[in-house]
Amino acid sequence: RGHAGAAPAAGRPGAAPPEAAMILAEILAAKEAEVAAARRARPLADVIAAARAAPPPRGFLRALGGPPSGAGAGGTEVRVIAEVKKASPSKGVIRPDFDPVAIARAYAEGGAACLSVLTDERYFQGSLAYLAAIREAVALPLLRKDFIIDEYQVHEARAAGADAILLIVAAFCGDCAGGRTPEDLNRLAALARELGMDVLTEVHTADELALAVASGAPLIGINNRDLRTFHTTLEVTERLAPLVPPDRLLVSESGIWTHDDLRRVAAAGARAVLVGESLMRQPDVAAALRALRGSPEGSVPDNS
Numbered sequence: 001r002g003h004a005g006a007a008p009a010a011g012r013p014g015a016a017p018p019e020a021a022m023i024l025a026e027i028l029a030a031k032e033a034e035v036a037a038a039r040r041a042r043p044l045a046d047v048i049a050a051a052r053a054a055p056p057p058r059g060f061l062r063a064l065g066g067p068p069s070g071a072g073a074g075g076t077e078v079r080v081i082a083e084v085k086k087a088s089p090s091k092g093v094i095r096p097d098f099d100p101v102a103i104a105r106a107y108a109e110g111g112a113a114c115l116s117v118l119t120d121e122r123y124f125q126g127s128l129a130y131l132a133a134i135r136e137a138v139a140l141p142l143l144r145k146d147f148i149i150d151e152y153q154v155h156e157a158r159a160a161g162a163d164a165i166l167l168i169v170a171a172f173c174g175d176c177a178g179g180r181t182p183e184d185l186n187r188l189a190a191l192a193r194e195l196g197m198d199v200l201t202e203v204h205t206a207d208e209l210a211l212a213v214a215s216g217a218p219l220i221g222i223n224n225r226d227l228r229t230f231h232t233t234l235e236v237t238e239r240l241a242p243l244v245p246p247d248r249l250l251v252s253e254s255g256i257w258t259h260d261d262l263r264r265v266a267a268a269g270a271r272a273v274l275v276g277e278s279l280m281r282q283p284d285v286a287a288a289l290r291a292l293r294g295s296p297e298g299s300v301p302d303n304s
Contacts, residue, residue, distance in 0.1 A: 022175075022176075022228055022229075023089055023090075023227070023228070023230065024170060024171070024176045024227040024228050025175065025176045025228075027089070027120075027122075027123055027147055028147055028149065028171055028176055028178060029178070030122055030123075031120075031147045031149055032149065032150075032178070034122070035149070035150045035152055035153060038152060038156070039152055044151075044152055044155065047152060047155045047156050047159055048155050050155075050159035051155045051156075051158035051159040051195060053159075054158055054159055054160075054161055055161065056196060057141070057158075057162075057163040057164075057195075057196040057197050057198075058139070058140075058141040058142075058163045059141055059163065059198075060114055060141040060142075060143060060163040060164035060197070060198040060200075060219075061164070061198040061218065061219050061249065062141075063079070063113050063114050063140070063141045064079050064081075064113055064114060064219070064249055064251075064271065064272045065249065065271075077271065078262055078266045078270065078271065078272060078273060078293075079113035079114070079271070079272040079273075080111070080112050080113055080272065080273055080274075080275060080289065080292065080293060081112070081113065081114045081115065081116050081143065081251065081272060081273065081274040081275070082107040082110070082112035082114075082115055082116070082275060082276075082279060082285075082289055083115070083116040083117075083118065083145065083274060083275060083276030083277075083279070083280070084100050084103050084104055084107075084115060084116065084117045084118065084130065084134065084276075085116075085118045085124065085126070085145075085276040085277065085280055086098040086100075086118070086124065086125040086126065086280075087123075087124055087125040088123070088124055088277070089123045089124070089230075090230040091277065093125070094276075094277055094280045094281060095280040095281070098125075100117070100130040100133060100134055101133050101134055101137045103280075103285055104117075104134040104137055104138045104140075105137060105138060106284075106285045106286040106289075107138075107140075107279075107285060107286070107289060108138045108139070108140055109286045110285065110286035110287070110288070110289030110290050110293075111289060111290060111293055111295065112140060112289060113140070113272065114140055114141045114142070114143060114163075114164075115134065115138070115140050115141070115142050115143065116142075116143040116145045116166075116274055116276065117130055117131040117134055117142055117143065117144065117145060117162075118130075118145045118146070118276075119131055119144055119145065119146045119157075119160075120145075120146050120147060126145075126146075128144075128156065128157075128160045131144060131157075131160045131161060131162060132160045132161055135160070135161030135162075136161075141163035141164065142161065142162055142163050142164070143162065143163070143164045143165065143166060143200060144157040144160070144162040144164070144165045144166065145166050146165075146166065147168065147171060148165055148166060148167055148168075148171075148188065149171055149172075149180060149184075149188075150188075151187075151188065151191055153165075154188055154191050154192050154195065154197075155191075155195070157192075157197065158192075158195045158196075158197060162197060163197060163198065164192075164197050164198040164199065164200055164219075165188075165192050165197055165199055165200070166199075166200050166202055166221075167185055167188060167189060167192075167199055167200070167201050167202065168202045168223075168227070169182075169185065169201060169202060169203050169208040169211055169212055170202075170203075170204060170205075170208060170227060170228075171185075172184055172185040173185075173207075173208065173211060174207075174208075175228075176228070182211055182215070185201075185211075185215065186215050189201070189215065189217065198218075198219055199217065199219060200219050200220075200221045200251060200274075201215070201217035201219065201220050201221065202220075202221040202222075202223050202253065203220065203221070203222060203223070203240070204222070204223045204225075204226055204227065204236060205240075206239075206240060206243060209222070209240050209243055209244065210243075213243070213244070213245060213248070217248065218247075218248055218249060219248070219249050219251065220244055220248050220249070220250055220251065221250075221251040221252075221253045221274065222236060222237045222240050222241065222244075222250065222251070222252055222253065222270075223236070223253045223254055224236045224237055224252065224253060224254040224255040224256075225253070225254035225255060232254055232255040233255065234252070234255055234256070234261060234264055234265060237252040237265045237268050237269075237270060238264075238265075238268045241265075241268040241269035241270065242268075242269070244269065249271050249272065250269055250270050250271055250272075251270060251271070251272045251273065251274055252265035252268070252270035252272075252273050252274070253273070253274040254274070254276075256273050256274075256275050256278065256292070257278040258278075258292065259291065259292055259293070259294045262292060262293070262294070263294075275289075275292060278292070279292070
C-alpha cells in the first residue's frame with residue numbers, strides 16, 4: 001500500500017531518503033480523493049447521525065492534565081500519548097505482529113494517559129475499525145491520527161468513538177495547502193469542539209506555531225519530524241517550545257526513544273509526549289512504555 005511496503009530503516013530516525021521529500025503533498029492529494037470516495041459510499045448525513053449516536057467523548061485534554069504518568073526534568077509531570085501504529089511511509093512496516101487491541105491494552109497497563117490510533121490506510125496501514133475496536137477495549141481517551149482536511153472526517157472520527165482529532169497546520173498553509181486555508185483549519189477545529197472532541201493542533205515551524213497560537217488552540221503538538229522530508233530532531237521542540245504561551249498544553253511528537261529524550265523535551269517545556277515507533281519496535285510494549293516513563297518496574301528498551 002503506497003510506500004508502506006518499503007523496507008524499514010534500522011535504528012533511531014534521522015535524515016530521510018530523498019524520495020521522502022514532499023510526501024505530505026502526495027498524502028494530502030490522495031486524502032482528498034479518499035474523502036470524495038467516502039462521501040459517495042456513505043452520505044455525510046449518515047455519518048453525522050452516527051456521530052450523534054456515539055457514546056460521549058472521554059476528555060482527551062483533561063486526561064493529559066490529570067494524574068501524572070511520569071516525571072520529567074525538575075519534577076515536571078510528563079504524560080504519554082502512546083501510538084498504535086503498524087507502518088509509516090518512511091519506515092515501512094514497523095510491527096508485523098500487529099494486534100491493535102492487544103497493543104492498546106498493553107499501553108494502558110504501561111501507564112499511557114491517552115492513545116493515538118493511526119487510521120490512514122494507504123500510507124500507515126491503519127484503519128478506523130482499529131479505533132472503534134480499541135474504544136470498546138480500553139477506557140483511555142483516543143486520538144484519531146490521520147490527515148484530516150474535511151468535515152466528513154471529523155464526523156467520521158466521532159462516529160468511530162474518537163475523543164480527539166489531529167489537525168496538521170501544514171495541511172492548511174504553505175506549499176502543501178492546496179486550496180485549503182487557515183480559516184478551514186479553524187472551522188474544522190470548531191466543528192470538533194461542537195462534537196465534544198479535543199483537537200491536537202500540530203506544527204513544525206515557527207510560522208505554523210504562530211498560526212496555531214493565534215487560533216487559540218489549547219493543545220499544541222510540536223512534531224519533531226518534518227512531514228515534508230521525514231527528517232527528525234528533538235531540537236525542533238527545543239527551538240519552538242519557548243514560543244508556546246504558558247496557558248497552552250504542549251505535546252512533543254516523534255523522535256522520543258528513551259527516558260532521557262523524554263526528560264530533554266520536558267526540560268524544554270513539553271507536558272506530554274506522543275510516542276509510537278520506539279514502543280512499537282519492542283516485543284513488550286508495556287515494559288517499554290514503563291521504561292520510557294522512567295518507572296522503576298520498567299526495563300530499558302533495546303533500540304539496536
